[in-house]
Amino acid sequence: MDATRPAADADTRAVVEPPVVDIRGLATVFGRGDEAFTVHDDLQLTVQRGEILSLVGGSGTGKTVLLRHILGLTRPTRGSVEVLGRSAAELVGGERASSRVGMLFQHGALFSAFNVLDNIAFALRELGTLPPALVNDAAMVKLRLAGLKPEHATRMPADLSGGMIKRVALARALIMDPPLLLLDEPTAGLDPSSSDEFCALLRELHAALGLTVIMVTHDLDTLYALSTRVAVLADRRVIVTGTPQEVARFDHPFIHHFFLGERGRRAMAQPPAASSSKEA
Ligand SMILES: Nc1ncnc2c1ncn2[C@@H]1O[C@H](COP(=O)(O)OP(=O)(O)OP(=O)(O)O)[C@@H](O)[C@H]1O
Numbered sequence: 477m478d479a480t481r482p483a484a485d486a487d488t489r490a491v492v493e494p495p496v497v498d499i500r501g502l503a504t505v506f507g508r509g510d511e512a513f514t515v516h517d518d519l520q521l522t523v524q525r526g527e528i529l530s531l532v533g534g535s536g537t538g539k540t541v542l543l544r545h546i547l548g549l550t551r552p553t554r555g556s557v558e559v560l561g562r563s564a565a566e567l568v569g570g571e572r573a574s575s576r577v578g579m580l581f582q583h584g585a586l587f588s589a590f591n592v593l594d595n596i597a598f599a600l601r602e603l604g605t606l607p608p609a610l611v612n613d614a615a616m617v618k619l620r621l622a623g624l625k626p627e628h629a630t631r632m633p634a635d636l637s638g639g640m641i642k643r644v645a646l647a648r649a650l651i652m653d654p655p656l657l658l659l660d661e662p663t664a665g666l667d668p669s670s671s672d673e674f675c676a677l678l679r680e681l682h683a684a685l686g687l688t689v690i691m692v693t694h695d696l697d698t699l700y701a702l703s704t705r706v707a708v709l710a711d712r713r714v715i716v717t718g719t720p721q722e723v724a725r726f727d728h729p730f731i732h733h734f735f736l737g738e739r740g741r742r743a744m745a746q747p748p749a750a751s752s753s754k755e756a
Contacts, residue, residue, distance in 0.1 A: 493524065493525055494561055495522040495523055495524050495525075495558075496523050496524065496525050496527075496559070496560060496655065496656055496688045497521065497522065497523040497546060497557075497558070497559055497656070497688075497690065498522050498523075498556075498557075498558040499519060499520060499521040499522070499542075499545075499546075499555070499556070499557050499558075500520055500555055500556050501518055501519075501520070501554060501555035501556065502516050502518070502519040502520070502542075502545070502552045502554070502555035502556070502557065503516055503517050503518065503519070503552060503553045503554040503555055504516040504538060504541055504545070504552050504553055505553045514712055515537075515538040515541055515712065516538050516541070516542070516552070516712050516713065517712040517713060518555075518712075518713055519542075519555070519709075519712070519713045519714055520713070520714060521542075521707055521714050521717075523688060523690060524688070525655075525686075525688050526686065526687075526688060526704075527688055527689070527704050527705055528682060528688075528689040528691065528702050528703055528704045528705075529689065529690050529691070529703070529704070529705050529706070529707055529717075530691050530692075530693055530698075530699045530702070530703040530705070530706045530707070530720075531543075531690060531691065531692045531693075531707050531709060532692075532693065532694070532699065532706060532707070532708055532709070532734060533708060533709030533710055533730065534710065534730050537709040537710060537712075538709060538712070539692045539709055540660065540692065542709070543579075543658050543660060543690070543692060545557045545564060546559060546564055546577070546658060546690065547564065547577055547579060547658065548564040548565050548566070548577075551565055559576060559577060559656065560576055560655065560656065575652040575653065575654055576654050576655065576656060577654050577656045577657075577658060578649030578650055578651075578652070578654040578656070578657045578658070579649055579657075579658045579660075580642070580645050580646055580649045580657065580658065580659045580660065580662055581645065581660055582660045582661040582664055583641075583665070585645065586633040586641060586644060586645060586648075587633070588632070588633050588634065590633075591629065591630050591631060591632055592619065592624070592628050592629050592630070592631050592632075592633070592636070592644050593612065593615050593616070593619065593629040593630065594615075595633065595644055595648055596615040596618050596619055596644060596647045596648045596651055597611050597612065597614070597615035597651065598648060598651070599648070599651050599652055600614055600615070600651050600652065614651065615629075615647070615651065616629065618647040618648075618650050618651050619644075619647050621647065621650065621681065622643040622644070622646045622647035622650075622677065623643055623673075623677050624640065624643050624644065624647065628640065628644075637670075638665050638666050638667075638670065639666055639670035639673065639674060642662065642663075642666065642674055643674070643677070646677070646678075646681075650681070650685070653685075655686070655687065655688060656687070656688050656689075656690070657687050657688070657689045657690075658689075658690050658691075659678070659689060659690070659691040659692070659693075660691075660692050661692060661693055661694065661695075662674060662675075662678065662691060662693065662698065663675065663693070663695050663697075663698045664694075664695070668697075671695070671697065671698065672697075672701075675697075675698055675701040675702055678702060679701070679702060682702075689702075691703075696734075696735070699720060700720055703719075703720055704719075705717055705718065705719065706718065706719070706720050706723045708723055708726070708728070708730065708731060710728060710730045710731075715728060716728070716731075720735075723735070724736065
């Protein structure tokens with residue numbers, strides 16, 4: 477187990493391929509002078525192609541801020557965030573952003589005035605490079621990929637269940653075929669059965685599309701179902717990475733609370749569902 481990096485022998489690709497995400501010496505400080513508040517300090521994290529990395533940490537430890545840095549929406553105070561070999565800051569806006577990184581926001585963040593198909597098609601339509609019929613065809617492909625039916629295309633977001641909203645948001649995140657997918661609490665607000673179904677869909681798409689996934693989650697069942705690796709944010713940095721079982725053995729108050737409480741022991745007792753799990 478390594479405090480900041482995947483084990484070199486975890487996967488030979490890790491040695492020969494550049495990481496999909498490479499974060500070095502990252503610091504995030506909000507405010508100035510007496511008001512300064514340090515969220516991250518000398519944080520390192522690398523994510524290799526094909527991983528499903530779960531980012532866990534207590535409330536306010538900077539998980540969402542880190543996702544925003546990776547998306548290029550915000551810049552750290554110090555350090556570098558590289559995504560697919562380029563600075564994340566170069567990603568912002570237009571085709572380059574959504575064709576490299578897809579983002580599934582916690583509550584779906586669908587446009588309430590657009591129907592399902594128009595929500596899915598949004599980024600591709602905005603590009604203006606394809607005729608409308610082809611944009612619709614591409615959106616229909618993603619709609620089906622996300623496990624929705626053609627008859628759902630004309631529904632409005634207000635008429636969708638929580639599970640369907642997640643699926644539409646996922647289809648929208650994938651419209652430009654990004655190699656990297658960021659998930660913020662993908663199963664939050666879903667009942668256990670919808671949550672299991674959504675995890676199964678994410679696992680299928682991860683394998684079928686060869687995605688790299690970074691996921692923020694507080695849900696241990698989701699973590700055990702999907703993660704190939706877990707990174708724990710505490711004390712302003714990534715204190716440990718490893719398989720869920722390895723990380724659970726690391727001695728830190730947050731980890732004791734998160735993994736070894738009753739809820740954690742129950743989730744750990746489930747057989748690991750991620751077929752691509754690898755020992756670090
Ligand atoms: N733009 C900002 N200006 C000032 N402080 C901010 C800003 N964005 C985030 N913060 C602060 O940074 C800290 C980390 O926030 P963040 O939302 O990343 O936490 P989190 O780990 O995602 O928490 P949670 O699990 O509760 O969602 C919080 O204290 C938050 O108030």
